[in-house]
Amino acid sequence: MKDIPLQLWVVLARAFNAVERHSRASIARFGVGTTEFGVLEVLHHKGELPVCEVQRRILVESSSTTYVVDKLCARRLVRRRRGETDRRVILLTLTSAGRRLIRRIFPPHARAMRYAVAALAPRDQARAVRLLRTLGLGAAARLESR
Amino acid sequence: MKDIPLQLWVVLARAFNAVERHSRASIARFGVGTTEFGVLEVLHHKGELPVCEVQRRILVESSSTTYVVDKLCARRLVRRRRGETDRRVILLTLTSAGRRLIRRIFPPHARAMRYAVAALAPRDQARAVRLLRTLGLGAAARLESR
């Protein structure tokens, strides 16, 4: 096998899959799925955000975002609010229950991630971050121009 | 942001997502999804294989594997055959139509992957392969031991 791009795609998929399982396992016992966690996390770190902004960050389609936000609202973890300056947007915020939950989930999740990637020494983790950032941004840019 | 493991997880997910879109786009016009393509590809490269062996390589659960193989069999791209030495296993092979199809899909797919990862110079692609292989194997190993 000499085709590096194909090899890169394979190991990228495998690494993503394995690390994602660690992530899922660390949050599943709180009754929260990967995508729901993504919403809680971004709202926790950025504060109130429009749905579209959240969507961009959690890597699912808009219809799936609606679905996930519906569930979080039903569980009273997130609240919807109509935007005032731009009345197309719906702004999302954590409720206090949502804030409590994410604060409880986050520390073990960060530990799980540290453990998941510990096969790489810190220096190599930093290298991987740089390479993957370039790769991801480049691939994303090339998507649009096609 | 100083937490490298979390950063690594984010850029890994983003890179995977962006590259996967390239992959999907390159095979979707043949009416084949990512998982179906995985089955065709592995059978193309390895020849006849048991379902469980295919499953290990395409990163989905066994029930999903059954579902995907069902569809490929319905389209007469793959054939099931009962194993002889071990009668639990079902062996999968490409039909000649399946072989024809994968041979038609593969070259543009390889090109798409080359293009998708072209933001990294060949030398950095090779570095990324090494790092991701270590990361993936390490994370997978750490899954079991938990």
Place this chain on the structure above:
DNA sequence: TGAAACTATCTCGATTTCGAGATAATCCGC
């Protein structure tokens, strides 16, 4: 040998995600 543990595959129902398209609000160029 025979029972218990393990492995391979499949079934079934539920969950998650997608894609196309509807609706409403905003932006832009003239």
Place this chain on the structure above:
DNA sequence: GCGGATTATCTCGAAATCGAGATAGTTTCA
């Protein structure tokens, strides 16, 4: 300030994936 393009969100039905568990065959070893 009008009309067409764009953007934000949501609805709906279909497709993909999962998880638990059923079934059948195999391995292990007391």
